[in-house]
Every structure is written in C-alpha cells, then in structure tokens.
Amino acid sequence: MKYAPQKFGSREAGRWLARAGLRPTRQRSALASLLVEGGNRHLTAEALFAEAQPAGADVSLATVYNALRAFTDAGLLREVNIEAGRVYYDTRVDDHPHFYYEDDGSIADAPAGSVRIAALPDVPEGCEVASVDVVIRLRRR
Amino acid sequence: MKYAPQKFGSREAGRWLARAGLRPTRQRSALASLLVEGGNRHLTAEALFAEAQPAGADVSLATVYNALRAFTDAGLLREVNIEAGRVYYDTRVDDHPHFYYEDDGSIADAPAGSVRIAALPDVPEGCEVASVDVVIRLRRR
C-alpha cells in the first residue's frame, strides 16, 4: 500500500518515540501526538482509533493495537486493567490510584496523595514488587 | 433435556445460596459446594468448569458463566479484574489486597494488614466508594 508523506506528529511526540528507540513512522507519530498532547489520559484502543480518524491520521485498528502494545512494552504507556475484557492505556506511567465510575465505566486519576500505602507487604521470597495498582470504585449516590 | 436427581451440594452450600435468594438447582448447588468448601479461592469460569467435570457435576460452560454472574450479582462472590480478558472470582467478598504473580498469572491473597490505606481520597461530589481494589504485582527476582 502507498503511504502518504509524513505530516503528523509534533516534535514532542518525536522525542517521546525516540526515547524508547521506536521508529517514528507516520502512524506512530500521529498516535503519539494524540497521546502526548492530550495531557493525562486513559483510553482504549478503540477510543484512540476513533480519535485518529477525524485527525486525518488514517491508521488501521490493528496498527493502533500494535502501536499501543509497542508503547507499553517500551515503558511509554501503562496498562490499566479495571474492566473485564477491556484494556485502558494510561499516559502516566508511575504508580498512582484511579477512580473508576461504575455507572459509565470511565476512569480518572485520583488526586495525588489521596491514598497512601501505610505499610508495605511482606513480599514472598524471591519476588519483588513490580507495581501497586489501586482502584477506587465509585458509585453514584 | 433430562436432568439427574439432585445429589450434589452440601448443606453449607445450600445456605449460601438461600442467603442470596437463589434457587438451589442441581448445577448451582454443585458449583456452590466447590466454591464454598475450597476455602478462599480465586478462579476463572474455565477453571471452575474444569473442576466440576471430575466431580461429576455435569454442568455446561455457559451455565458456569451464568451462575458465576448470578453469584456475583447476589454478593456471594467478588469479581477480580487483574489480567486483560480474564475474570477471576474471589470467594472472599470483603476489601482485601491481592498479590499477582506476573510470571504465571496466579493470584493470592496478600497477608492481612500488609497494606493499609492511610488516607482516603476526597471522593467526587455525589459519589460514594463502592470498593477499593489493591493489586500488588510481583516479579520473580
């Protein structure tokens, strides 16, 4: 297939990709721009795909999935597993708690310091903590 | 279809179902027994289905899924979302932290009190906390 010339992707997005040693292809650059410039975000592959179209990015859904996985493996994104059968990607990669609104299935960062781990567990022999995920599920009252 | 006479399900399992107002059908009783008598467990629908067969329970996979959802809706079980595309059911329904072994994808309860929430968040207006899920992801060192 014929690809259009490179025309998407901010400098910031370019650095973001370079930092992880990923080739700045047209598709990745466009997706990276959407991810980096949107501030802290939590989105699914479908959602990013839907955003890419109107932005003129012209990426296939499979490429969105592949790119998100590549970004995650490179440490640029973080997977958030909250809902069964649906993966969210978080542009913040540090440990931080999330609010999950059960009503509409949306996700938000909980205010910094809103949850503090007072005591860390006795980790089983031969293991180390990779991350600590905290999800506060909220219900409309 | 012809069903075999009721012959599975302990008294304990019967009470467990009655407590939630669920009809103690043969299939549900058998599944409830497996769940209640196994102590604290974290299993998937597939896993429970696999256990039911040798136990002579003769349930279909669809029924296992339906029953697990019914149990969860009734508050007898708790869904645990840790891995994308795979739901675990926990026989403990109170808030408690989990260890997740990234190597083999297994789940275990973290020792009681191993994690203590020091400060609860400022919950958004009009919302209340349904539950707080804590997952400590472990990596083999």
Add this chain to the structure above:
DNA sequence: CTATGTGCAAATCTTTTGCAGGCTA
C-alpha cells in the same frame, strides 16, 4: 402451574496474528 434455570450452539466483542508489500535508517 409459572417463573426460573439450563444446555447447546451461534453470536459478540476485544485483541492477536499471518502475509504481502511499504518504508525508515
């Protein structure tokens, strides 16, 4: 008897993969 449950298979939905060809370095 009547509302619930159940089995089976087909349908959904999300995510992954195989392949042929395009593109970055």
Add this chain to the structure above:
DNA sequence: TAGCCTGCAAAAGATTTGCACATAG
C-alpha cells in the same frame, strides 16, 4: 538494501445470548 512496520482479513479466546425444554416452589 535490510529489517522493521503497516494494512487487511482471518483467527483466537472469553463471555453472552437465543431458544426449546426442564424444574423448583
């Protein structure tokens, strides 16, 4: 040029659903 990427469509895996029949209360 060499190997990484992409698009497309098909595959895969988990869970749900439609329908006819069974069964608990």
